[in-house]
Amino acid sequence: MDQSAWSEISALVGAAPYPVQVLAADPERAAACLAALEITTRSWLGAVVANSGGLLIDHGWLRVLGAGYDGLPDVAAEMARGAGRLVVAFDVMGGQFAWLQAEPCVRPTVHYFGPEDLTWQDLELGYGDWLEVMLTGAMTEFYEGLRWPGWEAEVASIALDQGIHTWPPPWTSEGKDLSAVSRKPIRLAELVSVQQEFARQLGFL
Template sequence: MEQSAWSEISALVAAAPYPVEVLPADSQQAAACLAILELTTRSWLGAVVANSGGLVIDHGWLRVLGGGHDGLPGVAAQMVPGAGRLVVAFDVMGGQFAWLQAEPAVRPTVHYFGPEDLAWQDLELGYGDWLEAMLTGALAGFYEGLRWPGWEAEVASVALDQGISAWPPPWTREGKDLSAVSRRPILLAELVSVHQDAARQLGSL
């Protein structure tokens, strides 16, 4: 039973309509991460943590966190005490996916904080349903407004610990067309921080 969740995920990885790289798992890191999160490998999140350092989806556009890998933190490293949410993935533009419980007695769902609107939105999907959607082709529609011609090669050349900073930024009127802005790779942690700071200043966080 412990392998059933990973076998489902592996099948989706193999059939994905875009490239998916399964980063190698570090068994010690994975075990520590599972213990901190109090998860078993029967859950999809637990299976990802136990069996991968993370999943790199669609030329590196989306980085789903697992047990941790060089350049990519483990899920447990993203825990913020008292915040009530667990970051489970980053995208190359500095967006975040977090699993959180919006209300007591309601099952946790995945929320997205994107650089185009700087606000958390509830995707109304549990972790397993969200990951299945990401692996079966939902990225193209989800990120339609944040991509530009030739993005695949540009994104694939960015390191795991980097994201793409755009200027003017995507939340401005001038930055909506990503093909017309200035883009450069910067550290992903720095990019995420820039978006959060902007959200606080604009009062959307």
């Protein structure tokens, strides 16, 4: 019998320094997702998929993908076929975390595409290590430059399929102060698409 990694993950969820919500998983959808990814629950990704529709970390700022939930896709649906990239989480600002193999014969690591620079950065962490640091407090420092007074209530009030669009955007010098920009909720998929298009236009992708 597989030894699920969920006990380790759930212990971290319970001890997290900020709120973490485990969304309920649909068993059939979870099984289909595991089969599509060809993984078991011994892996941290497999355990998240089997036991949750997703994880909402720090008032919903970070949405870690699992088996899918109303308004949140499953991990398999976010597989970039041919690109060797598996998107495993989105943040409310339209940032993406993707697990990918940067070079042949090198273990896959989690990369982050952030709205403040519109480039992919290798975090040099495997999926399990990345999820552990996010659950144990790293988000506070990681997102320090992308937050504003009162963000918690604003982020918690929007739907799972929404993100927060800011104008001017965070990658401009005028958009660095998030407390002074225009902010509004829009569909997360649209926000991600807009940022990808800006990155292409600027030659970052």
